[in-house]
Amino acid sequence: MEIVKALIIDDEQLARQLIRNYLKSYEGIEIVGECENGFEGVRNIAELKPDLIFLDIQMPKLNGFEMLELVDNRPEVIFITAHNDFAIRAFEMNAVDYLLKPYSQERLIAAVQKATGKIKTGFGKDKDIDQLIHQPLSEKLERIVVKTGTKIKVIPVDKISYFEAQDDYIMLYTDEGKHLKQGTMKYYEDHLDTSKFIRVHRSYIVRIDQVVQLEPYSKDNYLLKLKNGTALKVSRNGLKNLKDKLNF
DSSP, X not given: OOOEEEEEEOSOXXXXXXXXXXXXXXXXXEEEEEESSHHHHHHHHHHHOOSEEEEOSSOSSSOHHHHHHTOSSOOEEEXXXXXXXXXXXXXXXXXXXXXXXXXXXXHHHHHHHHHXXXXXXXXXXXXXXXXXHTSOOOOOOOEEEEEETTEEEEEEGGXXXXXXXXXXXXXXXXXXXXXXXXXXXXXXXXXXXXXXXXXXXXXXXXXXXXXXXXXXXETTEEXXXXXXXXXXXXXXXXXXXXXXXXXX
16 A cells, blocks of 8 residues: 655644654554644645645644645645534535544544545545535634735735635735635625625625715616725625615
């Protein structure tokens, strides 16, 4: 059997050492490196090209989910965390497994065996995971991570004036500039706080406190004006949503 290359990404040294100890006698897997945070994780995944990563979620600077958004050619993922609040989101990202600390050696090895099988065959999702994937997430986005070249920027959503659809990408507009990120309008519509953001068009989601004016520009068509002077088209549904939300 080919050796599976694995990378450990966890800010706790003892947690990383525990994984090493548990897998010391397990054949077929090689730990090729360790990372203390998500920034190191992005860099080491690109350089080492592991088949599998053991990933903590709550880490300084960049959490596990944000890190995965920045990774090209994502390896298989086993989440290992002290928090049980993120299981649905983890499986939505097609994780192999989700281990809660503290966990046993047997539990870790079972997860690794599942990952190894998936790596070898390209299959291995559990039926219950498929069901979890389609459950809506209750958590709302508070920040968005973007990558420009080698630079990584964390943008609080309260700094974003509006989102614009651009094919398979979304352009985020802030007072400091704009950033392109892969994603769909549906995802952001579902995961942004609806008390702060509203979809006004198939191509636009705006931050409500940036809206200053709504005016007609042709029959049955309206323009929305933002504080920064930007004018955006408003669809019929968007107009209804705005009137309901802003009492226009």
